[in-house]
Amino acid sequence: MTSAGGAAGEQFDFQDLARAALNSFFVLIKTIQVYEPDNSVFERPMQSFCDSVNRLLEEKPKVEFRVIGQLVYINKVFVRIDSTMHENLKGLLTVFEKLNINELVFKEAIEPEKFMAFLLEIRQFLQDEEPEESFRSKEFEGMSTGMIELEDDNEKRIEMSESMRALRAYLSALLTLKAMIKGAETGKKVWLAPVKGAIQDLVTHVYANDAMMLGIAQLPHYRHKHFNRLVNTAIVVSAMCRQLGADKVSAAKMALSAAVHDLDWSNEGNHKVTMHQLLRIYRGDVIGRERLLTVKELNNLNGSIPAKFISVASAYERLSALGDENGPVPGDEILRRIEEGVGVTYDELAVKILVNVVGLFPVGTTVELSTGEFAVVVEMPEDGRALSAPMVKIIRDANGDSADGRMLDLAQAGAPSISRGVPPGELEVNTAAFFLV
Numbered sequence: 001m002t003s004a005g006g007a008a009g010e011q012f013d014f015q016d017l018a019r020a021a022l023n024s025f026f027v028l029i030k031t032i033q034v035y036e037p038d039n040s041v042f043e044r045p046m047q048s049f050c051d052s053v054n055r056l057l058e059e060k061p062k063v064e065f066r067v068i069g070q071l072v073y074i075n076k077v078f079v080r081i082d083s084t085m086h087e088n089l090k091g092l093l094t095v096f097e098k099l100n101i102n103e104l105v106f107k108e109a110i111e112p113e114k115f116m117a118f119l120l121e122i123r124q125f126l127q128d129e130e131p132e133e134s135f136r137s138k139e140f141e142g143m144s145t146g147m148i149e150l151e152d153d154n155e156k157r158i159e160m161s162e163s164m165r166a167l168r169a170y171l172s173a174l175l176t177l178k179a180m181i182k183g184a185e186t187g188k189k190v191w192l193a194p195v196k197g198a199i200q201d202l203v204t205h206v207y208a209n210d211a212m213m214l215g216i217a218q219l220p221h222y223r224h225k226h227f228n229r230l231v232n233t234a235i236v237v238s239a240m241c242r243q244l245g246a247d248k249v250s251a252a253k254m255a256l257s258a259a260v261h262d263l264d265w266s267n268e269g270n271h272k273v274t275m276h277q278l279l280r281i282y283r284g285d286v287i288g289r290e291r292l293l294t295v296k297e298l299n300n301l302n303g304s305i306p307a308k309f310i311s312v313a314s315a316y317e318r319l320s321a322l323g324d325e326n327g328p329v330p331g332d333e334i335l336r337r338i339e340e341g342v343g344v345t346y347d348e349l350a351v352k353i354l355v356n357v358v359g360l361f362p363v364g365t366t367v368e369l370s371t372g373e374f375a376v377v378v379e380m381p382e383d384g385r386a387l388s389a390p391m392v393k394i395i396r397d398a399n400g401d402s403a404d405g406r407m408l409d410l411a412q413a414g415a416p417s418i419s420r421g422v423p424p425g426e427l428e429v430n431t432a433a434f435f436l437v
Helices: 008-032 040-057 083-099 112-127 154-159 162-185 193-208 210-216 225-244 248-259 271-282 286-297 305-321 331-340 348-358 431-435
Strands: 063-068 071-074 103-106 143-146 366-369 374-379 391-396 407-409 418-422
Touching: 008 040, 008 063, 008 071, 008 083, 008 112, 040 063, 040 103, 040 112, 063 083, 083 112, 162 193, 162 210, 162 225, 162 271, 193 210, 193 225, 193 248, 210 225, 210 348, 210 374, 225 248, 225 305, 225 348, 248 286, 248 305, 271 286, 286 305, 305 331, 305 348, 331 348, 331 418, 366 391, 374 431, 391 431
Parallel strands: none
Antiparallel strands: 063 071, 063 103, 103 143, 366 374, 366 418, 374 391, 391 407
């Protein structure tokens, strides 16, 4: 058995083993809800799962499965999810959410009998209408479950990779914003300071690596789409500020306004509803007047610079997440529609900056190449290249089979061109995962 931290060939061995463990784990979870434990249908996936975990344990004293925002890490190593695993992962996440866990730790070699006992407890828990106890932080023979919180721990931050810190910043902003707005809706006293801190951290990551943050913004939306849209709009606005050369303090102020610019849960973008919600949050606070004014000026050509920036960023995110009657819209089509609104709804300078930030084919979107291959756009370098020639990672070959994610610079001589933007969801891949390896 090779280690997870070795050379490229060794890493591939780890990834194969990790995916085998995850796939067989999902099959077991699904099967236990249908069949009794003595059924032969368990034999193959159970043996595969135990073999995979035990081989991992040969290298490490324990094996930690962690699922964060539809991404999987085993012993802090990101597991690349191919297209065949996409549906399995979504099913596993649904079960984990019901169990209120996102971590599974194996402390010693696992045997089929031990793991079957664990599966039976899961089945009982899922069948009970009112289970007696949570699966959170529960101990079993040789293993335990847990919930990894997004606590502010500087020591743990230092241990994290850049991509993990970026993901943590994104999820922190999402959950902090969600808590504040839900609190305001129920009449509770809420504090804006945690949201300000989370947005400032988010902006810091955007200024350090805007391509990564724009890619993370492609994560499947958390429960209620609206919270993701607000955070994603804040990311796009921050990237626009960075493109313009604004300082991070100014960007953070604008990003905070973007994060609360649309609080209408009907997804109709009703400004009056947003104003009412903001008045609940600010409760007469003078500092909040600027954000109230920004909301009032959205889509107004004579409005303030924050209103102009947020208008185009919000339109971009709305079409990406909600789309039209046919669903989410491909990135190149989104920009075409926004450009049609220049001088009517959107400010020309704000639109130019948006296009320079995301390119004709925005970071995180999928495209089909002239070779028949499919790729995800991962970066638009600021080197004067054509906006139609970004950096991409190949995710499907010309036969439609999963590819290894090799990097390709479309600005290089002889490189293929982009034939079309692929509508979100067509390939059933989690494109954000390609920014976290």
